[in-house]
Amino acid sequence: MVKDLTYYAKKFANLRVDRARGTAPHKPILLLTVLDLFEKGYIGRNEIYLSPELTANFLKFWHQFVASDHHSNIALPFFHLTGDKFWHLMPNPGFEAAIQAKVKIRTLPALRSAVKYAYLDAELFALLQAPQSRTELTTILIQAWFPDKGGEIAESFKYDEFEAIQQSLFDSGGAVYSVEELKDEDRIFARNGAFRRTIVKIYNHRCAFCRVRVIGQGNLDLVDGAHIKPFSTFRNDLFVNGLSLCKNHHWAFDRGWFGVNENYHILIPGGRFTEEEAIKSRGMKDFDKETIALPNNTDYYPDKEALKWHMEYWKIS
Numbered sequence: 001m002v003k004d005l006t007y008y009a010k011k012f013a014n015l016r017v018d019r020a021r022g023t024a025p026h027k028p029i030l031l032l033t034v035l036d037l038f039e040k041g042y043i044g045r046n047e048i049y050l051s052p053e054l055t056a057n058f059l060k061f062w063h064q065f066v067a068s069d070h071h072s073n074i075a076l077p078f079f080h081l082t083g084d085k086f087w088h089l090m091p092n093p094g095f096e097a098a099i100q101a102k103v104k105i106r107t108l109p110a111l112r113s114a115v116k117y118a119y120l121d122a123e124l125f126a127l128l129q130a131p132q133s134r135t136e137l138t139t140i141l142i143q144a145w146f147p148d149k150g151g152e153i154a155e156s157f158k159y160d161e162f163e164a165i166q167q168s169l170f171d172s173g174g175a176v177y178s179v180e181e182l183k184d185e186d187r188i189f190a191r192n193g194a195f196r197r198t199i200v201k202i203y204n205h206r207c208a209f210c211r212v213r214v215i216g217q218g219n220l221d222l223v224d225g226a227h228i229k230p231f232s233t234f235r236n237d238l239f240v241n242g243l244s245l246c247k248n249h250h251w252a253f254d255r256g257w258f259g260v261n262e263n264y265h266i267l268i269p270g271g272r273f274t275e276e277e278a279i280k281s282r283g284m285k286d287f288d289k290e291t292i293a294l295p296n297n298t299d300y301y302p303d304k305e306a307l308k309w310h311m312e313y314w315k316i317s
C-alpha cells in the first residue's frame with residue numbers, strides 16, 4: 001500500500017470516531033488544528049506537543065465548527081488518534097509500558113505527564129511540508145466532517161488564538177480565575193501557557209535570580225514564567241504575581257529556598273540546603289541580599305504583597 005496523499009485523504013475522511021452520542025468531532029478538530037499549526041510554522045519537526053498553542057487553536061476550531069454538545073477535551077483525540085494508525089505517541093520516560101499497552105489516558109494533565117509528543121507517519125509528515133497537500137487535506141476534513149462550514153475555514157486559518165489570548169491578557173495585565181472557570185481544563189491550560197510566555201517576555205527571557213538568559217529554538221526557554229503565589233490555590237495569573245526564573249531557581253523558589261523582600265532583595269534562609277563551594281559559577285548563597293532582575297516596565301514589578309506571602313509561607317526572614 002502506497003502511503004500517498006490519496007491514502008491519507010481516505011484516512012482523514014474515514015476517521016474512527018465515537019458515534020454513541022452523535023458523531024464526535026474531536027479527531028477532525030485536532031487534525032485541523034495540526035494543519036493550522038503547520039501553516040503557522042509552529043511545527044518544524046515531526047513532534048506535535050500538547051502545548052498551549054495547540055490547545056488554544058484547538059478551542060478556536062472547536063468553538064467555530066462544533067454545534068453538538070460534546071465536551072472539548074483535547075486529551076481525547078490526542079490519545080485516541082493512535083487508533084487511526086498514522087498518529088503515534090512518544091512516551092515520557094517511565095510511561096513506555098502504559099503507552100505500549102494503550103492504557104487509556106483521558107485528561108490533559110495525565111496525558112502531558114505520560115506523553116512527550118505525538119508524531120505522524122514519516123510519509124504524512126513529508127506530505128504536510130507542501131502547502132498544496134495541506135490545503136487538500138483541509139478540504140477533505142471539512143467536506144467529510146463539517147460540510148456546512150467550508151466558507152469559514154480560510155478565516156480561521158488566518159487567526160492565531162494563542163496570540164489572541166496573549167494579547168488580551170497583555171491588555172488586562174493578566175487575569176484571576178474563578179473556581180468555576182478552572183473546570184474548563186483546556187481553556188485554563190491555554191491561558192496559563194499564555195501567562196507563562198508573557199512573564200518570560202516581560203523579563204526579557206532572564207532569570208530574575210541568577211540572570212541566566214538562554215533561548216532555545218522553537219518555544220524552548222531555560223526560564224519559566226513562575227507564580228509567586230501558587231496558581232492551584234490562588235488562581236492568580238496577574239502579571240504582578242509572576243517572576244521569570246530558570247528551572248533551578250523556579251524549583252528552589254517553589255520550595256522556599258529563597259524569598260524576595262519588599263526592596264526586591266533576595267533573602268536566603270539558613271538551614272534549608274547545603275552546597276559545594278562553587279568553583280567557577282556562583283553558588284545560590286552568593287546571591288543573598290542581591291537585587292533580583294526586574295522588568296523594564298515598572299507596571300509589571302512583582303506584587304510586594306505576593307512576595308511577602310511567599311516569604312511568610314516559607315518562614316523566610
Ligand SMILES: [Zn+2]
Nearest residue numbers: 207210246249
Ligand atoms: Zn536562575
